[in-house]
Amino acid sequence: MTRLGESVARAGELLAQDLSSDQTVQRLLTETGSRRYLDLTDLSAKEQAELIASRTVEVLPGVDKLAERIDQRRAEGKGLGIKLGIDPTAADVHLGHAVPVIILSRFQRMGHDVTLLIGDFTAKIGDPTGRTAERPPLTDDDIARNLAGYREQVRPFFDFEKVSFRQNSEWLAPYTFPELLGLLSQVPVSQLLQREDFRTRLAAGSGLTMSELLYPIAQGLDSVALECDVELGGADQLLNLQMGRKLMELRGQKPQLVVTMPLIEGTDGTGAKMSKSKGNYVGLTAPADDVFGKIMSVPDRLMEPYLKAWTEWTDPEIAQALARVEERSLHPMDLKKVLAGEVVTALYGVEAAMTARAGFVAQFSKKSFTDVGTLPVVELAEHGAEPATAVLSQVLGFQPSASAARRVAKQNGLRLIVEHAGGQESVVLAEAEAIRPLAEVVEETLAKAAAAGVDRPTGIYLKAGRKIAQLSGR
Numbered sequence: 275m276t277r278l279g280e281s282v283a284r285a286g287e288l289l290a291q292d293l294s295s296d297q298t299v300q301r302l303l304t305e306t307g308s309r310r311y312l313d314l315t316d317l318s319a320k321e322q323a324e325l326i327a328s329r330t331v332e333v334l335p336g337v338d339k340l341a342e343r344i345d346q347r348r349a350e351g352k353g354l355g356i357k358l359g360i361d362p363t364a365a366d367v368h369l370g371h372a373v374p375v376i377i378l379s380r381f382q383r384m385g386h387d388v389t390l391l392i393g394d395f396t397a398k399i400g401d402p403t404g405r406t407a408e409r410p411p412l413t414d415d416d417i418a419r420n421l422a423g424y425r426e427q428v429r430p431f432f433d434f435e436k437v438s439f440r441q442n443s444e445w446l447a448p449y450t451f452p453e454l455l456g457l458l459s460q461v462p463v464s465q466l467l468q469r470e471d472f473r474t475r476l477a478a479g480s481g482l483t484m485s486e487l488l489y490p491i492a493q494g495l496d497s498v499a500l501e502c503d504v505e506l507g508g509a510d511q512l513l514n515l516q517m518g519r520k521l522m523e524l525r526g527q528k529p530q531l532v533v534t535m536p537l538i539e540g541t542d543g544t545g546a547k548m549s550k551s552k553g554n555y556v557g558l559t560a561p562a563d564d565v566f567g568k569i570m571s572v573p574d575r576l577m578e579p580y581l582k583a584w585t586e587w588t589d590p591e592i593a594q595a596l597a598r599v600e601e602r603s604l605h606p607m608d609l610k611k612v613l614a615g616e617v618v619t620a621l622y623g624v625e626a627a628m629t630a631r632a633g634f635v636a637q638f639s640k641k642s643f644t645d646v647g648t649l650p651v652v653e654l655a656e657h658g659a660e661p662a663t664a665v666l667s668q669v670l671g672f673q674p675s676a677s678a679a680r681r682v683a684k685q686n687g688l689r690l691i692v693e694h695a696g697g698q699e700s701v702v703l704a705e706a707e708a709i710r711p712l713a714e715v716v717e718e719t720l721a722k723a724a725a726a727g728v729d730r731p732t733g734i735y736l737k738a739g740r741k742i743a744q745l746s747g748r
Contacts, residue, residue: 276316278325281309282588289594293608299615300628307619309586310431315385319344322384326533328589329377329582331509334516334532343503343531344386353386354503357530359393359442359496360424367427368555369617370538370548373583374506375431377535381504388437389500392421395443396492427558430621445499446492457491460524461517466490469513490514494521502530509534538583542678543573543685553674562622566630569614571739573685574606577613585616652736655747658713662688662703662736665712672741682738683708689737690719694729700737712736716745 275283288302317325323341327333333340347354358378382388394417425434466487467473475482490513497505497518507515512534519529537547540554548555556568572580581592595612598604611631618627650670657669663679666672666688673679682688683705692699707715716734723731734745 276314276321277312278309278314278317278588281305281312282591285587285591286594289591289598293604293612296628296631299612299631300624302612303615303619303624303627306586306616307624310379310620312383312586314380314383317384319348325588326377326380329535331534331536332512332532334534340504340531340533347386347503353384354381355501356381356386356388356504356506357391357497357500357502358388358506359391359396359493360421367424367558368548368550369558369584370555371424372428372431372558373535373538374508375428376584377506377533379432382433382436389502390437390439391496391500392417392439392441393493393496394441395446396489396496430558440500442492442496442499446495449495454491457495457521457524461491461520465517465520490517491521494518497530498522498525498527501527504531504533506533506535508537510537536579536583539576539579541568541572541576542681543576543687544681556617558621562618562626562630563633565618565621566614566627566634569617570610570634571687572610573687574610577606577610580613581616584620585613587616649735650743651746652712652743653747654713654716654745658716659711661710662708662712662715665736666738670741670743672738672743679738680705680708687739690716691733691735691737691742692719692723692731693733693735694731699723712745 285302285305288298288305291298293299293302314322314325319341322344323333323337326340327337344354356378358374378388378390394414397417467476469490472482472487493514494517498521501522502518505515505518512532515530515532515534519532522529540546540548540552541556542552542554544554546552546554556565560568569580578592578596581587581595587595595604595609599606599609611634614634615627615631618630652665652669657665660669661676663673663676663683666679666682667674667676673682679688683703686702688703688708690701690703692701701719703715720731720734736743736745
């Protein structure tokens with residue numbers, strides 16, 4: 275049995291146990307967390323290719339071709355040449371940026387040769403993928419500062435001691451105009467304009483610069499210079515990656531294989547990609563407690579894609595856990611706590627994960643919010659005429675806008691909590707109730723509770739995701 279197979283067998287036994295138990299969860303996090311450093315060289319070429327493919331959108335021209343290329347390189351006594359290009363365009367990195375680095379780490383631990391290509395030249399052009407306007411060019415100082423921040427933040431996911439760094443200014447800066455014209459004469463314009471974002475911008479009349487149009491050419495020349503076996507990129511980068519295959523063929527090289535990775539949905543559950551601009555991200559420099567709490571706030575449906583994106587769990591392990599949720603032998607909340615623990619473990623270690631877990635339970639899982647300490651208070655006499663959406667956004671600052679608060683209600687994340695001597699009653703506020711005067715909704719909720727024989731309330735709370743405020747003065 276392979277080293278990974280042995281670990282999966284041990285974890286499988288833990289996944290069958292009580293995952294509300296701190297002791298069991300700690301053992302599980304220790305087992306699965308240690309896989310981030312597990313030697314995978316004993317996997318066969320087929321097993322390696324399938325493990326990579328299990329976390330990707332596509333492997334082109336096919337998973338079998340990836341296995342064949344691994345076998346070919348092994349016969350030559352070496353590993354694949356793997357490339358991931360990075361345009362250092364931002365100083366702060368979030369979990370969405372970690373996805374390709376995690377895949378790259380697996381290739382690295384399989385014994386392949388990894389190159390991180392720093393797009394210092396192309397960063398001055400700006401990757402137009404998904405953009406509605408040209409991106410402002412970066413200076414050399416911007417690039418150096420952002421690169422330093424990137425390396426430090428993704429370090430928990432990747433061994434930088436076993437990687438080659440190259441900068442594409444090495445071969446793109448000296449590229450001559452006659453060389454470029456000769457190359458462009460072999461690339462149809464129609465191929466460049468296949469990109470949906472290019473077509474959309476042209477149709478909208480917003481314009482497209484020649485530098486943006488040439489960006490895929492520059493990225494393809496990177497693959498030519500490095501003679502890659504495999505290039506990684508997001509699913510939205512597919513046409514750029516295929517340009518690398520095209521240019522390698524034109525230069526008489528064996529075309530690289532292309533591995534595309536999913537674009538991870540943000541924590542707000544709206545379907546939008548994780549991004550800083552939308553505020554639906556988990557920063558890699560966020561404190562452990564914040565990371566844990568942010569993961570706990572996501573809709574249950576995101577647990578599967580998040581487990582696939584950021585953990586070292588295999589498909590059978592994920593299927594085992596989700597089957598237990600389906601058959602109700604595992605509560606979704608307990609699985610989400612394990613997921614949150616996995617993410618914190620990756621960033622800060624098992625001990626920090628268990629501390630964050632304990633802190634979350636202490637703050638948000640108590641039978642009475644009076645045990646939580648100081649909570650923000652909303653006086654209904656003053657703000658009761660306002661809808662919950664306005665209270666959340668303007669009074670409490672729990673949400674950036676009233677529309678964002680409405681989205682929380684759409685996701686069943688907005689609740690009134692009524693405490694009484696016998697415990698708590700949680701009432702989900704639908705979107706329609708979220709835009710009515712808050713005091714009216716509170717009074718109706720209390721009237722229904724009284725009619726149902728619920729004890730006299732001792733406290734009323736408004737909860738949006740994991741944020742809580744006390745309502746007073748009804």
